[in-house]
Amino acid sequence: MDFTxxxxxxxxxxxxxxxxxxxxxxxxxxxxxxxxxxxxxxxWKQLAKANLLGVAIAEAHGGNGMGxxxxxxxxxxxxxxxxxxxAVETLVLGASAIERFGSAEQQQKWLPGVVSGDxxxxxxxxxxxxxxxxxxxDGEGFRxxxxxxxxxxxxxxxxxxxxxxxxGGLSWFLVDPSGDGVSSTRKxxxxxxxxxxxxxxxxxxxxxxxxxxxxxxxxxxxxxxxxLAACAIQLGTAERALEMTAEYxxxxxxxxxxxxxxxxxxxxxxxxxxxxxxxxxxYWRARFLxxxxxxxxxxxxxxxxxxxxxxxRVCYAAQHLHGGIGVDTDYPLHRHYLWGTHGTIAGGSPRExxxxxxxxxxG
Numbered sequence: 511m512d513f514t515x516x517x518x519x520x521x522x523x524x525x526x527x528x529x530x531x532x533x534x535x536x537x538x539x540x541x542x543x544x545x546x547x548x549x550x551x552x553x554w555k556q557l558a559k560a561n562l563l564g565v566a567i568a569e570a571h572g573g574n575g576m577g578x579x580x581x582x583x584x585x586x587x588x589x590x591x592x593x594x595x596x597a598v599e600t601l602v603l604g605a606s607a608i609e610r611f612g613s614a615e616q617q618q619k620w621l622p623g624v625v626s627g628d629x630x631x632x633x634x635x636x637x638x639x640x641x642x643x644x645x646x647x648d649g650e651g652f653r654x655x656x657x658x659x660x661x662x663x664x665x666x667x668x669x670x671x672x673x674x675x676x677x678g679g680l681s682w683f684l685v686d687p688s689g690d691g692v693s694s695t696r697k698x699x700x701x702x703x704x705x706x707x708x709x710x711x712x713x714x715x716x717x718x719x720x721x722x723x724x725x726x727x728x729x730x731x732x733x734x735x736x737x738l739a740a741c742a743i744q745l746g747t748a749e750r751a752l753e754m755t756a757e758y759x760x761x762x763x764x765x766x767x768x769x770x771x772x773x774x775x776x777x778x779x780x781x782x783x784x785x786x787x788x789x790x791x792x793y794w795r796a797r798f799l800x801x802x803x804x805x806x807x808x809x810x811x812x813x814x815x816x817x818x819x820x821x822x823r824v825c826y827a828a829q830h831l832h833g834g835i836g837v838d839t840d841y842p843l844h845r846h847y848l849w850g851t852h853g854t855i856a857g858g859s860p861r862e863x864x865x866x867x868x869x870x871x872x873g
Contacts, residue, residue, distance in 0.1 A: 518576065519583050522565065526587040529556055534593040536842055542594050548704045549666050550594050557595075558627030567605060571621035578735075578801045582742040589746025592845040594703055596630050596663045602739040603732055604631025604671055607682075610731060611723030616684070620669070632687075633732055634658040634672035634708070643710055645674035645681065652676070652720070654685065654713040661687070664706040665696060671732075672708075673725065680725035683715050690714065701845075701852035733857075734807075737814040738800055740857035741793040744821040747853060748789065751828035751846040752782050758832055775831060782827040785820035792816045808867065815863040818854040825850030 515523070533553045542550045557563055566581040567573025574580075581601060588597055605624045608616055608631075623629030636659045643656030658672050669684040687694060687706070691713035694706040721728060756779065759770030769775050796813040799806035825847045829836035836843050854860065 515579075515583065519580055522562070522576075522580055523583050523587060525560055526557075526562055526584050527590075529553075529560060529562070530587055530591040530593050534591040536840075539592065539594070539842075539845065543702050547666055548594055548698075548702060549596055549663060551666070553593060554595055554630075555627045558625065561625070563601065563627055564625035566601065567609060567621055567625055571609075571617060572625040573621070578738075579797060582738065582797055585739055585742035586746035586749075589743035589849065590750040592701075592747065592842075592849050596632070596666065598736070598739045598743070599632040599663045599667065600624060600630050602735050603633035603635075604667075604669070606735055607633065607671055607721070607728060607732060608684075611682075611721045611728055613718075613722065615718065616721070620684075623668070629668045630663070630666050632661055632664050632667040632670045634661045634670060635729075635732055635736060636660045643672060643674040645676045645683065645715070647677070648714065651714060651716045652683070654683065654691075654710045654715055656710055658708045658710075660697065660699075660705040661708055662705050663703065664694060664708060665704055669719075670708070671721070673729065682721040682723075682725060682728050684719040684721070685710070685713060685715055699852060701848045734800060734810055737810045737857040738793075738797055740853055741789070741796065741813045741817040744817040744850065744853035744856075745786075745789050745793055747846050747849045748786055748821045748824040748828075751825050751843060751850065752779070752786060754843055754846070755779060755782075755828040755831050758835075762833075769831075778827050778831060782824045785816075785824050789813075789816045789820050789824075808870070811858070811863045811867050814857050815860050815867070818856075818858075818863070819860040821850050822854045 533556055561574060562584055564573030565576050565584055566578060569575040585597060588595055605621060608620055620629055638659050641657050641659045643654050643658060645652040645654050654674050661670055664670050664687045667687050670687045671682055671684055673680055673682050691711045693709045696704050696706050699705050759775055760768050762769045792813040796806050796809040799809050829843060829847045832843055835841050
């Protein structure tokens with residue numbers, strides 16, 4: 511494995527960082543957090559103008575035709591700035607699934623809009639008792655009824671990709687979350703963004719909005735990429751939190767000495783640095799295997815375990831080492847703590863992942 515980034519990825523990182531750090535100011539983040547949508551659609555359009563939304567989308571649909579690693583570079587920068595954007599939902603879940611499993615017509619219908627920033631997508635992955643959708647044939651289309659939980663950014667999505675049970679088994683459909691027969695209940699999650707519970711009652715869906723790929727393959731594809739994206743964002747979030755801590759402890763003085771010179775402080779920061787490197791290496795390993803098309807089940811669960819467990823530790827240590835200012839909402843670090851906490855459960859909690867890994871080892 512070669513973990514170095516090439517010149518194109520360096521340029522991508524620099525461009526993404528320039529736009530995100532220039533636009534995602536504390537004032538702007540605070541404004542979005544107090545708004546109804548909790549999504550910075552203006553910043554999303556700025557990324558679209560720079561053609562960053564098309565990083566992993568084929569040139570035939572207006573994208574750059576780069577790859578998954580390049581998309582992860584963008585996600586890391588979003589994590590560093592805690593910019594409230596529908597990147598995972600639109601680029602990782604919706605667009606990637608359509609490009610992999612969608613028909614030529616579906617790709618042409620939705621992917622150019624993703625690249626331009628006009629089309630926002632999401633996907634429903636949370637499984638819970640009673641949260642199932644049933645699709646009944648209705649002429650050449652279907653009628654969908656049921657319930658799906660905690661769909662991220664569904665309130666701004668043009669379409670939501672969700673599973674529904676049919677006579678032939680399970681299929682995935684692209685559903686309009688604001689269409690007839692759909693009602694939603696918004697819920698604020700720990701990083702202040704909006705997830706929605708969707709209730710579907712006889713919702714009409716065209717046959718053209720059904721993905722023809724194997725339903726289980728689509729589910730695994732979405733689950734794998736959700737975990738990888740969560741690792742990328744968590745790495746960026748934790749990395750920036752630790753950088754801010756290093757800057758603060760160099761400047762903050764007590765007893766005429768920088769607090770970073772105290773043994774308890776640099777020991778705690780050193781432990782956080784080790785955690786960060788474990789996150790990075792396990793995530794890089796999983797990303798490499800996913801991009802190669804290999805079975806990365808074990809590596810993704812290990813990487814997501816480190817992202818969740820160690821990422822939360824790093825962000826907590828950063829907040830602790832900042833003292834009182836670490837919880838001040840006028841200071842940017844508190845967002846990294848919230849994002850780090852949310853990143854613990856996104857894509858699977860550490861406990862769930864350890865149980866899964868342990869079962870396979872025992873088997």
